[in-house]
Amino acid sequence: MTMRIRSAALGLAALAIVAGAAFWVLTLPQPLDAAVLPDKPGDAAKGERWFWAGGCASCHAAPGAKDGELLKLSGGVAIASPFGTFHAPNISPDKVQGIGDWSALDFVNAMKRGLAPDGSHLYPAFPYTSYQRMTVPDLLDLKAYLDTLPADATASKPHELPFPFSIRRGVGLWKSLYLDGETFAPDPAKSEQVNHGAYLVEGPGHCNECHTPRTALGGLDRSHALGGAPDPSGKGRVPDITPGPGGIGDWSEHDIANALETGFTPDFDSIGGTMAEVQRNMARLQAEDRDAIAAYLKQVAPVTAAEAR
Template sequence: MNRNSLLGLCAVIIAAAAALVPVLWAATDYLHNGTAVAATPADQADLIKRGEYLARAGDCIACHTVRGGKTFAGGLPMATPFGTLYTPNITPDDQYGIGKWSVDDFYRAIHTGHSKDGSLLYPAFPFASYTRITRADSDAIFAFLRSTPPVNVPSRPHELKFPFNNRNLLIGWRTLFFREGEFKPDPTKSVEWNRGAYLVEGLGHCSMCHTSINAVGGPVTSAQFAGGLIPLQNWYAPSLTAAEGGLGDWEISDIASLLKTGVSPRGAVFGPMADVVHNSLQYLSDDDIHAIATYLKTIPQKKEAPETMQMETSEAYGSELLQQGQKIFHDQCAKCHAENGLGMPPNFPPLANNQSIQMQSAVNPIRMVLNGGYPPSTAGNPRPYGMPPFAQSLSNQEVAAVVTFIRKSWGNKGTAVSPQQVANLRSAPLD
């Protein structure tokens, strides 16, 4: 289950799931006064429904379902600097899925990062975050997965470079970067804050995208949630701390709207985060969304994310780009985003005082101008307004010019970007 982001968290009709109750695994008993008691069909149906919700919160579908393929059948390629990983089949198929797994096997996998056979799981599976999930929530997710239709499709073997194809090397990675343990509430914080922390740090595995990784694929823990470039996807996950992209000065309602619908008066989500909202966050309850927003507002400033390599322009050339970009903006962008950069939110987000425009990394605004895109289609915003692509109509210098203008106008404090940066991103994958 995964920032690549966790990453679209599995629509299953509960009525159909309930019909499968007679054939579900026997480990659904529960304890009453210390004595095992067989779960009733109603108990089982409730457990499955709760597990479906939690699987949405964990964005399981994002990684374990190929676009257009069978739900949870795996096979999604995940490109990494070390080679390509393919996600496994987690349907209840006995041959290729988790049909022969026990509830204990499943909990051990998400809590300790060990598969049923004891082998070490690669950390693309976010067990370093999922270890915080409670046993009760793990059991519910397992019940839900066991209620889904089995798919008899083998998992594709990973294609990792030597020596990363040796799982035994993961022992070193785990020693450095993995700490096992369920989430412990902070008694000095509210119940709502703790619920938000549990979802963000555990099921949501937000740090997978919003924390930079080092050369061996480990998180830079000193800069947790301080943002980072998603490897090989060329999207920048902004800081969630009080620095460049922090949410401390946002209204709770604006954060909640962004998470639930993909748009808010402060901006809209695109790229990988749009998938997270579409497949996961829009299905969460208003209470859980509010809890996440409450927690995100309080994430303290730690350390800035490691600097990303970025072509710099001279002051004179930056001024030239700024002037050229002003005309391009007037001709191509002002109709939607307004001459003063305030836009017409939420359909056309503001560019003035927009944190995502001013970040140290200019990757996201460059990609938006090149490729365009849409916020996610959600129940709260079923027909989102889109951004047209300009890759075919604007040269690298023209894109650099208009992005420079946007990053340095209306009080924005971004830096100029270079045509070489645009050229480097022109052929970047779209998702």
């Protein structure tokens, strides 16, 4: 009996070692190397476009910030989720509390691989599953713009996550399911305008992060892309923005572009909730960007309310 117990214990120990080794290998960070960087530096003037398209200030500026304060990216917005509460960090150019000491490659790896400069996994509350679609030159333009903003020495707040979500290394397993590392590729069958809109929606605009339902593991269920989803805070529902009967099917391209610019729907209602902040960001884009978003949204696959739940 003793030999059986001992054998079983040794077997369990061996299994634990194998499982631990497999976990370690499967969760290894997979950073890009410097070969992905172009020869020329980023252009801050071009990067401002991606700053507003990406809504950087909406999460990384202090809660309630207005006007010029939106450019002080000290962090602090709390993001509620079924997995705990995440706090948007300081991404100002401060070299200690912000990202002022990050290299261009550090920034690209954060945006496309979800990795901190030390190689640790970033939580996907930071929507790198969408930002990975952006091109490296566009990311370098964004970094150049961020470098022009005011440095702020406010320390980032720690996330409030229960076990096992507090084990950051485990995000590596999640990435194996939901991070493919692919840059946006234009569809040759679509117009240049529609492809530009697709890039904005799928990449910097990260519209799927709120408007697409998620799986039990928190990944995007892209079979119902943009079809509406439960609000991750547990309060209400994020609307369907596909051209189906439950979404924006009766909106024209002009209606969509106008709503993004003015904040008013075709029924003269005003956009509210967290979308109001998104709309204010979109209003800072060029008209051609909003028109492209509208053109793209009008030709995505419609999703019924029943499908998206």
